[in-house]
Amino acid sequence: MKYKSLPARACAGAILLFISLTGFSQTDTTKTDTTYWKKDLRTGLSFNQASFSDNWQGGGVNSIGLNTFFNYKANYQKDIHSWDNEIDMAYGIIKNEGQSSRKSVDRIYLDTKYGRKLSSKWDFFTSLSFLSQFDKGYEYDVEDPDTGEVYDKLISNFMSPAFITSSWGVEYHPVSYFKVRFGPFSPRVTIVSDEDVAVNGEVEGEPARYGVPVGDKTRFEWLAFQMVADFNKDIANNLNLKWKYILFANYEELEFRKVDHRLDVSITAKVNKFIDVGLGGIMIYDYDQVDEVQISQALNLGVVYKFKNYSDKK
Template sequence: MRKSALVLLLLCCSSTFTIAQKLTRLDSIKVVPLDTVYWKRTAQFGINLNQGSFSSNWKGGGVNSIALGAFFNAKSDYMKRRFNWTSEVQLQYGIVKNQGQDSRKNVDRIFLDTKVGHRISPVWLAFGNINFLSQFASGYRYETLAGGGERNVLISSFFAPAFLTESMGLEYKPVTYFNLQFGLGTIRQTFVTNDSITFGVPTRYGVAPGKTVRNEFAFQLIANFDRNIAENLNLKARYQLFANYSTLNAIDHRLDISLTAKVNKYVNVNLTGIVLYDKDQDDAIQYSQGLAIGFLYSF
């Protein structure tokens, strides 16, 4: 009887020790994630206000004016293994009011862009991209009449024009702040949904009379640069070349540049410029430039 009890006690102790060993081993297992997912998101909202006023006897000359503008920029970047998805939104609108004149817009932009890529080497990706460009409000050319006075000639409005571009090709990205996109197969739709612009723009931005859309098959080159070139000073540039395969003698070029200096957490100075050559719009080079000081909130 004593021998049986002793054997039973030894068996219980052995089982308990074995279970404890197993529990210890399970607790010591390290959890290793199967994959790593990276999301990077940034957004900015800003309001710019410029104002100038002069007394009636100010000998230096000038006109009372006020300008107000707002913008919203957002960007998201998703990366998982070899897959990359980047999306960007840029919205801008501003008006200026000079004494003796009606208010006029001085900046107007809708830009939406999304791109997916698959990394095929450390610096090369295969990509597919869609972007959209238009404006919020009507734009006018202001002409002085021979007998005095002024008339407004409509030259653009929402979706007149608008550009929708789909592109596939290869992307070269040697560093995080610079890339080149070679869109070997690119299709662009130009929309003009307001026939009232025909008087002001007889070319209708390349869209034939009676039509609302024009399709083009082309090669597209895009270069992007976005980097802090000094403390609190950011330079952002985007160059786009669009070469219609059927009209290679009329290549479109567009350069957008933005230089932003942060004065403090909520105040910034922004210098922007656009240079554009598109024969469907005008035979000459177009450009615009703006300088603004205002409130900036990043989140």
């Protein structure tokens, strides 16, 4: 299709603009422009591999995997005004012997938030966030109930789904390592641009497409509530715990089972200046995808590059 590459170019352009706006490259060194920015970059590459001899009796399969991630934060604070920005991207693949390459992680998350101080612990905020993925995702070895044919079913793709949320409300930040946003007005648009994408099961008699009706590419939820809680702290020497919890509730479908939940957790141990070992997990409950809890987990050892233009307060 002639417009198939447009979303990828648009996303790349948006990310480059996002970085340039937050001052990733400091071309202006005057104090008034740079003093109030706090920048934090983490990027890395991890590799995992397993192999077994032909006479190995314990069972197992040869495999090789590669993961990469990029996380950049640029936060501005001056007087009563703040502007916080984050880019969080990750992609990984794994190849098991006898199988095609498969994804192990795939995420694009962009978030920008303006805040105006109300007190020492409370801010008014307005934010805009984007969540999607880079590549196609499949459910493997699906059997067609009519023909008995086994095939790989396309269940996700770039911009399929994508979630764009604008949230307005107040933020509570009692300590430097924890904050929580309460957004009583948080309209969201869900996008499914690939017409071939359909997840398992049915929702109210129609194939589940992340809540987007068959024949449409978007679904707007104008009246909604969103809560976002962030925790990021060194809980021991060279040991960091980080988690983010997102709750989204549509006022028009305010049933407990239709409230969306997403929890991302990671614990990272620093081996030396450039090597980290990390354990991470994601838990998702989204009725528009499947009426069950989804869980993923990964353990990685890899090379990490870090940059900060400030020091954390002890």
